Amino acid sequence: MSYQVGYLGPKGTFTKMAVDGFFKDYESRSYETIPECMDAVENGEVDAGVVPLENAIEGTVHLTIDYLIHQVSLPIIGEIIVPIKQHLLVHPDFDGDLGDIDIIYSHSHAIAQCHQFIHKNMKDSRISYTSSTGQAAQLISEKGGNIAAIGNELAAGEYGLKIFKQEIHDYPNNHTRFAVIQKEKKRLPMQDFQPQNYKTTIMVTLPRDYAGALHQVLSAFSWRKMNLSKIESRPMKTGLGNYFFIIDVDQTYDQVLFPGVQAELEALGCSMKVLGTYPSFLLSEEIIKNICDHKS
Amino acid sequence: MSYQVGYLGPKGTFTKMAVDGFFKDYESRSYETIPECMDAVENGEVDAGVVPLENAIEGTVHLTIDYLIHQVSLPIIGEIIVPIKQHLLVHPDFDGDLGDIDIIYSHSHAIAQCHQFIHKNMKDSRISYTSSTGQAAQLISEKGGNIAAIGNELAAGEYGLKIFKQEIHDYPNNHTRFAVIQKEKKRLPMQDFQPQNYKTTIMVTLPRDYAGALHQVLSAFSWRKMNLSKIESRPMKTGLGNYFFIIDVDQTYDQVLFPGVQAELEALGCSMKVLGTYPSFLLSEEIIKNICDHKS
Numbered sequence: 001m002s003y004q005v006g007y008l009g010p011k012g013t014f015t016k017m018a019v020d021g022f023f024k025d026y027e028s029r030s031y032e033t034i035p036e037c038m039d040a041v042e043n044g045e046v047d048a049g050v051v052p053l054e055n056a057i058e059g060t061v062h063l064t065i066d067y068l069i070h071q072v073s074l075p076i077i078g079e080i081i082v083p084i085k086q087h088l089l090v091h092p093d094f095d096g097d098l099g100d101i102d103i104i105y106s107h108s109h110a111i112a113q114c115h116q117f118i119h120k121n122m123k124d125s126r127i128s129y130t131s132s133t134g135q136a137a138q139l140i141s142e143k144g145g146n147i148a149a150i151g152n153e154l155a156a157g158e159y160g161l162k163i164f165k166q167e168i169h170d171y172p173n174n175h176t177r178f179a180v181i182q183k184e185k186k187r188l189p190m191q192d193f194q195p196q197n198y199k200t201t202i203m204v205t206l207p208r209d210y211a212g213a214l215h216q217v218l219s220a221f222s223w224r225k226m227n228l229s230k231i232e233s234r235p236m237k238t239g240l241g242n243y244f245f246i247i248d249v250d251q252t253y254d255q256v257l258f259p260g261v262q263a264e265l266e267a268l269g270c271s272m273k274v275l276g277t278y279p280s281f282l283l284s285e286e287i288i289k290n291i292c293d294h295k296s
Numbered sequence: 297m298s299y300q301v302g303y304l305g306p307k308g309t310f311t312k313m314a315v316d317g318f319f320k321d322y323e324s325r326s327y328e329t330i331p332e333c334m335d336a337v338e339n340g341e342v343d344a345g346v347v348p349l350e351n352a353i354e355g356t357v358h359l360t361i362d363y364l365i366h367q368v369s370l371p372i373i374g375e376i377i378v379p380i381k382q383h384l385l386v387h388p389d390f391d392g393d394l395g396d397i398d399i400i401y402s403h404s405h406a407i408a409q410c411h412q413f414i415h416k417n418m419k420d421s422r423i424s425y426t427s428s429t430g431q432a433a434q435l436i437s438e439k440g441g442n443i444a445a446i447g448n449e450l451a452a453g454e455y456g457l458k459i460f461k462q463e464i465h466d467y468p469n470n471h472t473r474f475a476v477i478q479k480e481k482k483r484l485p486m487q488d489f490q491p492q493n494y495k496t497t498i499m500v501t502l503p504r505d506y507a508g509a510l511h512q513v514l515s516a517f518s519w520r521k522m523n524l525s526k527i528e529s530r531p532m533k534t535g536l537g538n539y540f541f542i543i544d545v546d547q548t549y550d551q552v553l554f555p556g557v558q559a560e561l562e563a564l565g566c567s568m569k570v571l572g573t574y575p576s577f578l579l580s581e582e583i584i585k586n587i588c589d590h591k592s
Contacts, residue, residue, distance in 0.1 A: 032423060033404060035411035063408055070467075071412075108329060108427055112359055115331035116367075127328060131404055131425030171366075175531070212518035214527060215511065222508035229539075231510060232528045235471070243525070 002027050003189045006037045006046035012134035012155030018080040018178040019050050020154070020291045021283040025189045034063045035071070041181050042072045048188065050080070054177040054230075062234065064179065065246055068275055069203060076201055076276025078180035078188065082283050083173075086114050088165040089137055089156050091144040098165065101125050105136040106150035114150055117168040137161055153292045180278075193287070195279030198252040199229065205244040207269035214245065220264040221249065224257050246275075253277035298323050299485045302333045302342035308430035308451030314376040314474040315346050316450070316587045317579040321485045330359045331367070337477050338368045344484065346376070350473040350526075360475065361530065361542055364571055365499060372497055372572025374476035374484065378579050379469075382410050384461040385433055385452050387440040394461065397421050401432040402446035410446055413464040433457055449588045476574075489583070491575030494548040495525065501540040503565035510541065516560040517545065520553050542571075549573035 005023055008015045009030025019028055031037035034051050041049040051064050053076075068074065090101070103126045104111070104118065110133050111118070118125070125148075130136040137155035140147055148164060149155070156163050182188070206213050214233070221228060230248035251257075253274060262272045301319055304311045305326025315324055327333035330347050337345040347360050349372075364370065386397070399422045400407070400414065406429050407414070414421070421444075426432040433451035436443055444460060445451070452459050478484070502509050510529070517524060526544035547553075549570060558568045 032425070033408045033411065035408050039415075063405065066467075109359065112329045112331050115329060119335075129328070129427030129431075131427065135425075171362075173531075209523070209525075211521040211523040212514075214524060215514040215518035218508075218511040218514060222511035225507040227505070227507040228510060228529075229505075230529050231541075233524075233526050235469075245527075 003048070003186075004029060004046040006031055006040045006049040008032075008034055008037050008051055010132060010134040010138070012137050012151060012158040013132055014082050014084060014152060014176055015050055015052060015178060016134070016158075017152060017154045017288065017291065018082050018176075018283065021082070021287045022050075022078070022080050022180070022190055022281060023188075024191050035067050038064075038067050038072050038074065038181065041074055041183055044183065047184070047186060048077075048180055048182040049074075050178050050180055052176055053079070053179040065234065065275075068181075069273075074181040074183055075274075076179045076278050077182050078190075078278045079199060079280040080178040080180065080283060081196075081280065082176050082178065083285070083288075084113070084169065084176055085152060085167050086110055086133075086150050086169040087153060087156065087163045088168050089140060089149045089151055089161040090147075090164040091140055092160060092162050093144055094146070094148075094162065094164070096146060098122060099124070100146050101148045103128050103147045104150060105130050105139055105147060107131065107133050107136065110136075110150045113169045113171070113174070116170040134158070153288070157292045157294075179276075191287070193281060196282050197250060197280050198278070199280050200249045200251065200253045200258070200277040201275040202247050202249065203244055203273045203275055204247060204265060205271045205273075209243065216268055217245065217265060217270060220261045221247075224260065226251065226257060226261070299344070299482075300325060300342040302327050302336045302345040304328075304330055304333050304347055306428060306430040306434070308433050308447060308454040309428055310378050310380065310448060310472055311346055311348060311474060312430070312454075313448060313450045313584065313587065314378050314472075314579065317378070317583045318346075318374070318376050318476070318486055318577060319484075320487050331363055334360075334363050334368050334370065334477065337370055337479055340479065343480070343482060344373075344476055344478040345370075346474050346476055348472055349375070349475040358530070361571075364477075365569075370477040370479055371570075372475045372574050373478045374486075374574045375495060375576040376474040376476065376579060377492075377576065378472050378474065379581070379584075380409070380465065380472055381448060381463050382406055382429075382446050382465040383449060383452065383459045384464050385436060385445045385447055385457040386443075386460040387436055388456060388458050389440055390442070390444075390458065390460070392442060394418060395420070396442050397444045399424050399443045400446060401426050401435055401443060403427065403429050403432065406432075406446045409465045409467070409470070412466040430454075449584070453588045453590075475572075487583070489577060492578050493546060493576050494574070495576050496545045496547065496549045496554070496573040497571040498543050498545065499540055499569045499571055500543060500561060501567045501569075505539065512564055513541065513561060513566060516557045517543075520556065522547065522553060522557070
């Protein structure tokens with residue numbers, strides 16, 4: 001049986017784009033929520049899972065991180081960074097103008113990402129919300145007529161839609177980070193491309209909240225010249241006001257620096273947990289073009 | 297004309313609960329996206345707006361913060377913290393058991409928050425996604441039959457539904473933070489309750505990324521014994537790898553400590569912008585009960 005990859009579906013979403021760009025010789029299986037997808041990896045239903053980690057349209061980073069911490073014990077083994085480009089998609093039979101489009105369908109976050117464009121160019125169009133950008137594309141392909149979806153080029157390919165207007169999102173440099181999680185240590189059947197860098201994601205819990213606590217924690221990294229590419233405080237599920245930190249360090253876990261940091265943090269009364277050490281891959285425009293050409 | 301409050305709609309969402317719990321003698325107007333709601337405040341269409349800031353179901357914090365930074369210049373003037381409790385809501389005519397419910401409707405984040413409950417107790421029910429918990433509740437009230445929605449008690453009241461099963465969310469201590477934004481300096485017509493504390497939210501931009509940069513920034517707060525209740529790094533819209541920080545300080549902006557921090561950060565080549573200094577209010581169970589009793 002070939003390698004099975006679970007992902008946050010449906011087809012034609014940015015998560016699916018991450019899967020298609022990253023893996024080769026695999027079968028994919030779509031899940032409707034982040035917890036369902038992660039449970040499937042935990043239960044061995046699939047070999048790996050791909051879920052959004054930051055700045056996603058279809059889900060929130062909080063859900064993924066919280067589930068990794070509280071519910072499943074799965075390491076992050078890779079990161080896929082996908083540039084977010086939104087297009088206005090129509091049925092192939094549509095031959096009107098922008099002004100002829102009566103209804104725009106999409107996920108509320110995608111609509112919000114194209115707010116300026118819609119406000120300037122499609123003020124009279126009605127907006128209807130769907131549960132994902134993929135669902136919006138599917139709806140256009142089934143119904144046709146004077147309606148449009150906002151979604152990516154993969155959705156256009158999967159559902160046979162025409163890209164009516166390219167890149168209508170308000171911010172040019174928007175990216176989504178996806179985590180690859182795997183239970184068993186298996187070789188990942190991935191495309192032949194080089195990581196842009198390596199990262200280690202750790203969780204640090206403070207014993208109590210006091211002024212300067214985080215500053216103390218960061219000292220352990222700072223004097224070792226370890227660069228942090230992300231830091232985020234998150235409330236503990238035990239109530240308001242208790243925080244833990246998710247920190248991305250810009251290097252692979254090693255046997256000198258990280259154990260040193262850990263010993264120092266534990267001496268301060270903190271605890272540290274490694275959520276994964278992994279290569280990070282950026283899906284280039286060329287790779288995305290290849291996936292989409294392949295589908296359409 | 298009475299004081300106008302815009303909010304991320306529709307009715308029966310947690311945002312609406314924040315509005316009803318916080319304001320008195322006001323008229324509310326529902327907006328479909330975060331940017332639309334904030335534009336309405338900027339344009340003077342409404343006097344104030346309420347949008348999710350952290351851990352929301354209907355939106356993402358990133359959208360709100362990004363829009364505050366890039367698109368509008370509106371201070372945060374208050375924070376409302378709402379405990380998140382999800383219930384299983386049915387049509388008042390439904391008289392079956394849990395096992396009789398064929399379809400569960402809700403926003404994907406609400407479904408994910410009740411993942412364990414559904415998995416254990418309603419494995420055979422089909423799931424159908426809506427664009428908000430409020431929309432799901434509306435659908436149940438219109439269609440009736442063997443279907444249920446996941447949503448809060450306000451949705452039950454607004455749409456005349458029965459709470460079939462209380463508190464089905466997986467984590468007991470989940471909260472959403474909402475920001476109150478206002479353009480003109482007007483007196484806020486708020487309910488008579490005391491803030492639990494005061495906060496100042498600032499944005500710090502680093503000149504470039506280097507090991508220990510954040511540690512240096514935090515020194516400015518640490519030696520002044522200023523407590524930080526939240527810190528989050530966010531990518532700049534200018535591309536991957538350039539970060540800014542959103543920091544919540546646990547005190548009101550003053551004329552000694554904050555200008556001192558700012559001078560120190562500027563000497564390091566950083567820039568600092570105050571996004572708001574405001575009281576923070578927690579909606580107690582009692583307040584929420586009052587709102588909901590009033591509706592039903």
